Amino acid sequence: xxxxxxxxxxKNAFSGHQNWDLAWKDPTPKKEYEVVIIGxxxxxxxxxxxxxxxxxxxxxxxxxxxxxxxxxxxxxxTIIRSNYMHDDNGLFSEFGMDxxxxxxxxxxxxxxxxxxxxxxxxxxxxQMNVYARRxxxxxxxxxxxxxxxxxxxxxxIPMADFSENVRFPIFGGxxxxxxxxxxxxxxxxxxxxxxxxxxxxxIQNCEVTGFDINNGKIxxxxxxxxxxxxxxxxxxxxxSTNILAEKLNMTLPIETHLLQACVSEPVKPxxxxxxxxxxGHFYISQxxxxxxxxxxxxxxxxxxxxxxxxxxxxxxxxxxIAMMPFLSKLKMLRTWGGIMDMSMDGSPIIDKxxxxxxxxxxxxxxxxxxxxxxxxxxxxxxxxxxRVHKLNAGYSLNRFNTGHLLDExxxxxxxxxx
Amino acid sequence: xxxxxxxxxxxxxxxEFSYGGDATVKRPxxxxxxxxxxxxxxxxxxxxxxxxxxxxxxxxSGCRQWIKVERDTATHEIFKTFKAxxxxx
Numbered sequence: 001x002x003x004x005x006x007x008x009x010x011k012n013a014f015s016g017h018q019n020w021d022l023a024w025k026d027p028t029p030k031k032e033y034e035v036v037i038i039g040x041x042x043x044x045x046x047x048x049x050x051x052x053x054x055x056x057x058x059x060x061x062x063x064x065x066x067x068x069x070x071x072x073x074x075x076x077x078t079i080i081r082s083n084y085m086h087d088d089n090g091l092f093s094e095f096g097m098d099x100x101x102x103x104x105x106x107x108x109x110x111x112x113x114x115x116x117x118x119x120x121x122x123x124x125x126x127q128m129n130v131y132a133r134r135x136x137x138x139x140x141x142x143x144x145x146x147x148x149x150x151x152x153x154x155x156x157i158p159m160a161d162f163s164e165n166v167r168f169p170i171f172g173g174x175x176x177x178x179x180x181x182x183x184x185x186x187x188x189x190x191x192x193x194x195x196x197x198x199x200x201x202x203i204q205n206c207e208v209t210g211f212d213i214n215n216g217k218i219x220x221x222x223x224x225x226x227x228x229x230x231x232x233x234x235x236x237x238x239x240s241t242n243i244l245a246e247k248l249n250m251t252l253p254i255e256t257h258l259l260q261a262c263v264s265e266p267v268k269p270x271x272x273x274x275x276x277x278x279x280g281h282f283y284i285s286q287x288x289x290x291x292x293x294x295x296x297x298x299x300x301x302x303x304x305x306x307x308x309x310x311x312x313x314x315x316x317x318x319x320x321i322a323m324m325p326f327l328s329k330l331k332m333l334r335t336w337g338g339i340m341d342m343s344m345d346g347s348p349i350i351d352k353x354x355x356x357x358x359x360x361x362x363x364x365x366x367x368x369x370x371x372x373x374x375x376x377x378x379x380x381x382x383x384x385x386x387r388v389h390k391l392n393a394g395y396s397l398n399r400f401n402t403g404h405l406l407d408e409x410x411x412x413x414x415x416x417x418x
Numbered sequence: 419x420x421x422x423x424x425x426x427x428x429x430x431x432x433x434e435f436s437y438g439g440d441a442t443v444k445r446p447x448x449x450x451x452x453x454x455x456x457x458x459x460x461x462x463x464x465x466x467x468x469x470x471x472x473x474x475x476x477x478x479s480g481c482r483q484w485i486k487v488e489r490d491t492a493t494h495e496i497f498k499t500f501k502a503x504x505x506x507x
Contacts, residue, residue, distance in 0.1 A: 242464075242465065242466040242467075242468070243468055246465070251459065251463040251464065251465055252463060252464075253458075253462035253463055253464070254464065254466065255439075255440075255464050255466045256466045256468075256491070300437050301437045301473065301489075301491075302439075302440075302466055302467075302471055302473065302491045303491050303492075303494065304468045304491050304492045305491070305492060305493070305494055309419065309420065309432075309494075310419060311419055311431075311432060311433050344461075344462045400458060400461075400462040400463075401454055401455075401458050413461060413462060414439065416437055416439070
């Protein structure tokens with residue numbers, strides 16, 4: 001593989017950048033693989049990468065119905081954080097933060113990781129208490145957290161509404177200084193390029209049509225580009241999980257819902273943090289191009305449409321304007337939607353299944369992007385060793401049966417309300 | 419904007435309604451011994467179909483009745499609406 005470096009950049013400049021290698025190949029599927037990963041999103045690519053890097057398993061195919069970067073890995077708001085209260089969520093995400101910090105060097109690809117900090121705003125005394133508790137839990141797990149009062153928040157984000165007679169006054173906030181953002185496409189491309197260079201076949205435009213299961217064991221997968229013999233399959237398809245589960249005769253604690261995001265026209269640097277509104281569901285950051293990147297609530301009904309509806313967008317942006325009134329002056333540049341695998345307790349599932357050789361990775365709700373490296377790392381471990389790692393032990397499928405739910409927000413099973 | 423025909427009030431915008439999830443989920447019978455698996459299926463497990471989906475909505479800013487809506491989850495087309503106690507053919 002051609003290394004990306006300043007020397008190679010200069011060298012290739014002399015030939016007008018016409019001689020760069022393709023970042024990944026376009027192979028024809030082989031008849032047999034050791035492991036097949038279904039879903040070429042961030043998590044699937046990361047899983048294949050860590051299978052090769054950590055477990056020396058390189059006879060791997062990634063099967064993707066669409067194209068690399070076309071799903072949720074290219075549709076998110078690029079936020080990376082580990083500000084969770086529960087141990088299972090906090091330790092898993094913090095392990096991921098370490099991988100994020102090393103990612104650009106590890107992948108030889110600039111993912112533009114920017115640890116600019118995230119601030120969750122509080123709008124009441126009660127909310128400050130809740131944040132203090134969460135911040136303490138985070139610190140006990142070795143995650144950085146700072147509780148800010150109103151004045152401290154005002155110093156960091158003076159453009160927010162600090163006037164006296166607003167409906168949701170800012171009382172303070174909880175900040176995780178090491179949180180931030182990264183370039184989402186670069187994450188997908190970086191993982192794809194490295195996985196490819198280690199021998200993984202990335203097969204795009206290839207739809208899974210069925211599974212070959214014998215005596216409760218995986219024997220193969222049927223695709224639109226031919227049957228493939230394989231003993232281990234990792235399912236990593238986010239919003240399409242239920243479609244494949246149906247082919248496997250499984251019903252899962254997952255519903256597929258639509259989540260929108262949007263960016264404004266680019267403006268000069270104004271916001272150097274990620275900020276979330278505490279009296280609703282709205283989050284905002286500013287991209288390197290100057291666009292304000294915003295998102296919030298689900299559209300609120302089961303959907304596979306990958307495109308949103310205006311009432312939700314209006315609702316979300318109303319919250320944004322309540323928090324930062326200057327946003328009302330901006331023109332909207334783009335809006336888009338992605339389909340989320342909403343789990344019944346708001347936490348993901350990375351586990352084995354009752355079918356031998358079938359491994360499940362789903363339920364990422366709003367937080368799939370930031371989990372990309374940790375999800376890939378633990379899923380690769382689970383597949384390679386045929387047992388879960390302690391980091392994803394809490395993300396079991398049967399926790400809904402045993403009652404060990406991981407309901408970070410205490411929202412219950414109405415996935416569309418959160 | 420979705421437009422939903424409330425069987426009681428007529429065609430109304432989606433902003434008058436609140437969603438209530440899969441309408442085919444049935445609570446296990448009362449006073450009957452049921453397995454954990456059946457309970458799981460009722461509380462947590464969902465088919466989340468792509469295509470025709472029968473779901474509950476409440477006309478929260480209108481007549482406040484619960485209704486059933488048959489809607490396509492891929493195209494958002496609404497085929498038919500029913501009263502809550504109406505049988506779906």
